[in-house]
Each structure stands twice: as structure tokens, then as C-alpha cells.
Amino acid sequence: METKKSEVRLMKGNEALAEAAIRAGLDAYFGYPITPQSEILEYFTEQIPKRRGVVLQAESEVASINMVYGAAGAGARVMTSSSSPGMSLMQEGISYIAAAELPCLLVNVVRGGPGLGTIQPSQGDYFQATKGGGHGDYRLIVLAPSSVQEMCDFVFDAFKLAEKYRNPAMILSDGALGQMMEKVEFPEEGSLPHIVPDWATTGKKGRERNFITSLHMEPEKMEEINLHLQKKYKTIEENEVRYETLDVEDAEIVLVAFGLPARICQKAVELAREKGIKAGLVRPITLFPFPKKILSDLSKKIDHFLVIELNAGQMVEDVMLAANGNCPVHFKGRMGGMIIQPEDVLEEIEKIIQQPILQE
Numbered sequence: 484m485e486t487k488k489s490e491v492r493l494m495k496g497n498e499a500l501a502e503a504a505i506r507a508g509l510d511a512y513f514g515y516p517i518t519p520q521s522e523i524l525e526y527f528t529e530q531i532p533k534r535r536g537v538v539l540q541a542e543s544e545v546a547s548i549n550m551v552y553g554a555a556g557a558g559a560r561v562m563t564s565s566s567s568p569g570m571s572l573m574q575e576g577i578s579y580i581a582a583a584e585l586p587c588l589l590v591n592v593v594r595g596g597p598g599l600g601t602i603q604p605s606q607g608d609y610f611q612a613t614k615g616g617g618h619g620d621y622r623l624i625v626l627a628p629s630s631v632q633e634m635c636d637f638v639f640d641a642f643k644l645a646e647k648y649r650n651p652a653m654i655l656s657d658g659a660l661g662q663m664m665e666k667v668e669f670p671e672e673g674s675l676p677h678i679v680p681d682w683a684t685t686g687k688k689g690r691e692r693n694f695i696t697s698l699h700m701e702p703e704k705m706e707e708i709n710l711h712l713q714k715k716y717k718t719i720e721e722n723e724v725r726y727e728t729l730d731v732e733d734a735e736i737v738l739v740a741f742g743l744p745a746r747i748c749q750k751a752v753e754l755a756r757e758k759g760i761k762a763g764l765v766r767p768i769t770l771f772p773f774p775k776k777i778l779s780d781l782s783k784k785i786d787h788f789l790v791i792e793l794n795a796g797q798m799v800e801d802v803m804l805a806a807n808g809n810c811p812v813h814f815k816g817r818m819g820g821m822i823i824q825p826e827d828v829l830e831e832i833e834k835i836i837q838q839p840i841l842q843e
Contacts, residue, residue: 603820
């Protein structure tokens with residue numbers, strides 16, 4: 484097939500992500516519909532038969548993640564997508580894939596919870612995504628887009644990272660980013676080279692049989708694998724941290740936000756600066772690995788951190804660990820599908836800076 488030139492299109496976030504996956508050389512997609520991410524499956528169903536690859540609507544999320552497991556083991560560039568309750572059903576399979584060290588892309592377009600909740604945007608799955616939502620000591624590489632363009636770009640980044648480290652990578656989006664429409668510039672189709680790895684189960688072919696499993700009955704062997712995985716995660720933390728900063732050089736109070744709230748906080752910083760308040764912003768792009776060092780360094784120079792999330796304050800713990808008591812860490816958020824406004828953030832900033840700073 485002839486490679487298409489780069490082009491700009493107006494698209495929904497979910498559809499831009501799906502188009503990016505096809506252009507990134509997707510071999511197979513297995514998934515199950517759930518709002519607000521069903522457009523991903525729908526787009527693949529329409530487009531993949533015209534182009535390349537396999538798309539299959541499985542009978543459940545449990546089935547789809549195990550199909551991903553099998554395809555990844557065969558060396559395919561493979562992905563699935565879901566929203567919060569569906570992603571919960573996949574956790575056992577994700578743990579198996581992480582233990583077997585197989586690369587794949589997971590997309591969670593988060594909705595309000597807990598329970599079946601609502602179809603509105605939320606960030607309530609931060610713990611699940613960044614701390615290992617299933618059983619055992621494993622980690623996912625987690626990227627958090629804040630625009631439709633990044634919904635496209637992070638597909639390429641996630642596949643690269645997953646394949647580099649033989650580890651599942653997740654794009655943690657939300658219902659608003661999945662549904663909003665923005666201009667997107669797509670790279671050329673086929674611009675991400677795809678080579679079947681030598682560890683894949685592609686048949687013996689004159690070499691020793693490849694054996695992929697997550698089952699090891701001997702505790703010594705299981706510990707050896709765990710130690711290997713922890714060493715890999717440490718390497719990822721040392722080499723793959725990504726973040727953005729805004730006006731932190733002279734800031735007295737720094738906002739910390741990822742995804743959609745980071746865009747809202749950009750406006751809040753602008754409003755605060757107009758009122759003479761020295762506010763800044765750190766936007767974690769990788770949620771794992773988390774940008775600890777920049778937050779640790781800033782904590783020694785600023786008066787306050789203010790964490791903004793669409794949940795009950797799940798990222799707060801990571802910010803507090805990074806700050807290590809050097810400055811107070813505050814939180815402001817909305818839950819259940821409600822979106823915080825820049826004026827709400829500004830009001831919280833003003834409230835915080837009026838508080839006296841306790842001296843030791």
C-alpha cells in the first residue's frame with residue numbers, strides 16, 4: 484500500500500487515536516464497546532477492512548485482553564481500549580501480559596465512578612493505572628494526553644516504549660478528550676517500522692522453541708523474574724520521564740495537573756499572573772514513570788503545591804512523596820464526571836496564598 488502524506492484533519496479524540504494506531508502499523512485490535520470510548524472500536528471496524536490488520540469485537544473485556552495476550556506473544560503490534568469498568572475486568576490479563584513481558588497498547592478513556600458511574604470524564608483510575616491495577620508487583624508505562632493531537636502522538640510513543648521495554652503501555656485519557664474535536668496532524672502511514680521480534684512464538688524455524696508464560700511454580704524462579712522486572716522498571720524511571728512546565732522559574736505556588744485539568748490550569752495560571760500572583764504549572768506527561776525530580780527540586784524553592792485532579796486526590800500522594808515535606812501540598816478536585824473551572828482553581832490559589840506559612 485502506498486504511504487500517505489502527512490495531513491491535518493478535524494477529528495474526535497477517540498477517532499484520532501484509532502487513525503493514529505492504523506498509521507503506526509497496528510496488526511490487530513481486540514475490544515468491546517463501552518461509552519465513552521466506543522468510537523475507537525467503531526472506527527477500526529470501518530477502516531481496518533479497507534487498509535490492513537485485524538479487528539474483532541470480543542464477547543467481553545476479559546476475552547479481548549486475552550486475545551491481546553495471544554497476539555502480543557506472536558509478535559503482533561496489538562492494542563485494546565475500554566473505559567473504567569471494562570478496564571477493571573481486564574486487570575488479570577494485564578498482569579499476565581506484564582509478567583510475560585509482552586508489548587501492547589492499552590487505552591483507558593476514563594469515566595466517572597466508582598461502580599458503573601457515569602459516562603462523563605474523570606481521572607478516578609489514576610491509582611489503577613499507575614500502581615498496578617491487577618495482582619503482583621508490576622507496572623505499566625502510562626502516558627496522559629491533554630489534547631486530541633496528543634491522543635494521536637502518544638499512540639506512536641506508547642508503541643515505541645512498549646516494544647523497547649517489552650512492557651504494556653497505557654494511554655490514560657478521559658471522556659472529554661475522547662469526545663472533543665480538534666485539528667490533528669497525522670504522520671505518514673507506515674512511519675513506525677515494525678519488525679517481528681526474535682522472542683515471539685512464530686514457530687521453531689531452526690532455533691530453540693520460544694516459551695512465553697507468566698506461570699512459574701518454583702518460588703526461586705518467580706523471585707528471579709520479579710527482580711528482573713523491578714530492575715526494568717527502575718531503568719524506565721531513569722530514562723523515560725516526560726513532563727511540561729509553565730512559569731515555574733519565579734513561582735511561589737505551583738499547580739500540578741495531568742490530562743484535561745492541565746489545560747484548565749494553564750488558564751488559571753494566566754488569571755493568577757494577571758492578579759500579580761506568581762503561579763506556575765507542572766504537567767506530568769508520563770504518570771509512570773512519575774516526574775519526581777522536577778517536583779522535588781521545585782519543592783525546595785516554592786511556598787506551595789496545589790494538585791488539581793478530576794478525582795478525590797489520587798496523584799496527591801505522589802506529589803507529597805516528591806515534595807518530602809519541603810512545602811505544603813494542597814488539593815482541589817471534582818468527581819463523578821464534573822469538570823473543574825479555571826475560576827475555581829484561581830479561587831483556591833488565592834485562598835492558599837493568604838494562609839500564613841508555618842516556620843519550623
